[in-house]
Amino acid sequence: MSKPRPISGFPEWLPPQRMIEQYVVDRIRDTFELYGFAPLETRAVEPLDQLLRKGETSKEVYVLRRLQEDPAGTTDDDALGLHFDLTVPFARFVLENAGKLQFPFRRYQIQKVWRGERPQEGRYREFLQADIDIVDRDTLPAHYEAEIPLVIGDALGGLPIPPVRIQVNNRKVCEGFYRGIGLTDPEAALRAVDKLDKIGPAKVAALLAETAGASEAQAKACLSLAEICAPDASFADAVRALGVTHPLLDEGLAELVAVVETAAAHAPGLCVADLRIARGLDYYTGTVYETQMIGYERFGSICSGGRYDNLASAGDTRFPGVGISIGVSRLLGLLFGAGELTVSRDVPTCVLVALPDEERRRDCDRIAAGLRRRGIPTEVAPTAARFGKQIRFAERRGIPYVWFPGADGAGDTVKDIRSGEQVDATADDWSPPPADLRPLIS
Numbered sequence: 001m002s003k004p005r006p007i008s009g010f011p012e013w014l015p016p017q018r019m020i021e022q023y024v025v026d027r028i029r030d031t032f033e034l035y036g037f038a039p040l041e042t043r044a045v046e047p048l049d050q051l052l053r054k055g056e057t058s059k060e061v062y063v064l065r066r067l068q069e070d071p072a073g074t075t076d077d078d079a080l081g082l083h084f085d086l087t088v089p090f091a092r093f094v095l096e097n098a099g100k101l102q103f104p105f106r107r108y109q110i111q112k113v114w115r116g117e118r119p120q121e122g123r124y125r126e127f128l129q130a131d132i133d134i135v136d137r138d139t140l141p142a143h144y145e146a147e148i149p150l151v152i153g154d155a156l157g158g159l160p161i162p163p164v165r166i167q168v169n170n171r172k173v174c175e176g177f178y179r180g181i182g183l184t185d186p187e188a189a190l191r192a193v194d195k196l197d198k199i200g201p202a203k204v205a206a207l208l209a210e211t212a213g214a215s216e217a218q219a220k221a222c223l224s225l226a227e228i229c230a231p232d233a234s235f236a237d238a239v240r241a242l243g244v245t246h247p248l249l250d251e252g253l254a255e256l257v258a259v260v261e262t263a264a265a266h267a268p269g270l271c272v273a274d275l276r277i278a279r280g281l282d283y284y285t286g287t288v289y290e291t292q293m294i295g296y297e298r299f300g301s302i303c304s305g306g307r308y309d310n311l312a313s314a315g316d317t318r319f320p321g322v323g324i325s326i327g328v329s330r331l332l333g334l335l336f337g338a339g340e341l342t343v344s345r346d347v348p349t350c351v352l353v354a355l356p357d358e359e360r361r362r363d364c365d366r367i368a369a370g371l372r373r374r375g376i377p378t379e380v381a382p383t384a385a386r387f388g389k390q391i392r393f394a395e396r397r398g399i400p401y402v403w404f405p406g407a408d409g410a411g412d413t414v415k416d417i418r419s420g421e422q423v424d425a426t427a428d429d430w431s432p433p434p435a436d437l438r439p440l441i442s
Contacts, residue, residue: 009125011329013336016343021128021332023441024159025110028130028326031155032108035147037132040107042089045080050088060084060115082114086131087323091312094135094319103319104136104144110328122299122334130155131305133323135312140320142255145287145307146262148324152291152303153263153270155326160442161335162293164303167274168259170287171306172252173239174225174278178212180246181221187282188212193226194278197300226276232264233257235273252286259287285309289324293331302331344440345398348377350432351414352394353403355381363405367412370427371403376437378403391417400436 006012013021029039051061064080083089086109094101110130119125132151134144149166156164171190178186192207199207201223208214208222221242228238236253256273263271279288286307293302305324312319335341351371353364364380371378381390387404394402394417403425406412414430415422423430431437 009119009123011124011126011333013332016346017332017336017341019343019348019439020341020441021328024328024332025128025130027158028155028328029108029110031151031158032130032132034154035106035132035151037106037108037151040090040093040109041111042083042086042093042109044082044112046083046089046092048079048081050092051081051083060117062114062116084115085113086111086129086325087133087308087311090131090133090323091319091321094312094321095314098137098314098317098319104134104140106132106134108132121337122302122330124329124333127327127329130326130328131323133321135319135321138318138320140307140309140322142258142286143262145255145322146259148287148305148322149259149263149271149289150266152289152324152326153267156291156303157267157270160341161331162295162340164291164293165269166263166271166303167277167290167292167301168256168263168271168287169273169275169277170252170256170259171279171284172248172286173256173275174252176246176249176252177225177239177242177244178222180244180249181218183212183214183218183222185212189214189222190278191282193222193276196223196226196276228275229272231260231269231272233261235260235275239275255286279304279306283308283311285320287322293334296334299334302327302334342442344442345400347397347399348439349379349397349399350376350437351378351401351403352390352399353378353380354387354390354405355384356405356407357384360405367403367405367427371430374427374431376432391415398439401432 045064048061061084062082064082090107090109108131110128112126113129114126116125117123149168152166174190175186178189183189189208189212192204192211195207196204205219205223208219214222224242225239228235230238236257239253260271260273277288277290284306288306289304290301291303303324303326307322309318309320353368355361355364368378368380381393391402400416400418401414402417403414404412411424412426413422414425
C-alpha cells in the first residue's frame, strides 16, 4: 500500500488540537445554553432544490450519489447534496416541525458542513460550525437582533483567543438609502458593495453602474455610505448628513442604533457599526453581522449571520428569524497555523499507575478504577518495564503523576514527576490539584 496523502480542505487535527477543539466547542455550547438555546442536529443531506435557494451556491454543493448506478434507473439520491451551512437545514426543520415547536424557538447547532470552495488558510471543504437562531411565527421583535451579538461576545470572550470585534449593519439602511437616491435594484447594489474589500472602490463603482444602473453620482453616494463606521450611535448622524431620506432608511437606522447601544452597555468595544458590511446572500432583511479576530482581520470574518424574514414560509405563514454562525474550524485553523493555541499535555490522563509486574495488573486496574470513580483520568502502564522507563513514558505524554502500588504490605505512593515530590496515597482520598486534573488550554 502506498503512503496515504492528506486530502486538501479536509483537516484532521492531531489529538492535542482535537482536545483544544473540544474545549472550544464545550465553552461555546455552555454559553449558548446559558442564553436558553436548545440543541439540535439535522441530517447531513438536503434536496438540491433547497440547497440552491440561497443564491449563487451551485459551485459549492457536493452532490450525493452512489458509486454504482442503480440498475432500476435514477433514485432519490440523485437529487441530494451535502449541506454547505446549517441555515437551510434549520429552515426546513422548522417548517416540518412547526406544530411541535414552541415559539419563539431558540436553537443551537454544532455540526460539520461541506463546501466545495478552494481550500486556503482557515478555509476548508469540511468544517465545523456552531450556529444559533431565534425564530418566531409571523413576526420577530427587533430586540432579538440586539441579543445575538451579546451571545457571541460571551461565547468567544470566554476563550483563550484574540479579542473579537463584531461589525454590524442593517440591510434596511442600505436598501432605504439606495432607494432614496433613486436606484431601482437595491439587491444588485448590495451585491456590488459586498465586494468592496475584495476589489476596491473603483471597481465597485463600475460594478454599480453595470449591474445596478447607478450613475456616477449615485455610485459615489453608495461608496460614501459604505465609508461610515463608528463604535457608537454617531453613525446615524453621519448617514443623515448625506442628505438622503426614505422611510426604510429611518427604520433601519433605529434598529441598528439599538443593536450598537445594547452591545456597548453589555461589552464596550464589542460592536461597531460598519456600513460596508452587506452580506451578499439575498435572504437577509435586517441586521447583518461579521466578526473579525483582532490581528487576523486580513482573513475576513470568523462569525457571520443576520436577520431573515422569508427563508422559511408555508403558505401565508412565515417564520422570521435571526441567527449567526461561528466558523469553529476556521478560527482554530488560523490560530493553529500561527501557533497561538497550546495544551498542557497531549493526553487527558492525569495519573499513570505503574505496573510492578504482570501478576499485579489486576491490582493496578483496581487502583485505576478507584481513581476514575472519583473523576481522575487514569491509565495503567502498558508493560511491566523498569519504573524509570515507565516514568519516561509518562513524561513523553505529559502525564504529571505516576502511582506506585505498595509491595510487601507497604502503602501506595504517588509522585509528581515534574517536581519529584512523592507522597503516601490511597485511591479513595488522594486528589491532584485542580489545575492538573484536566489539560489546560492557553
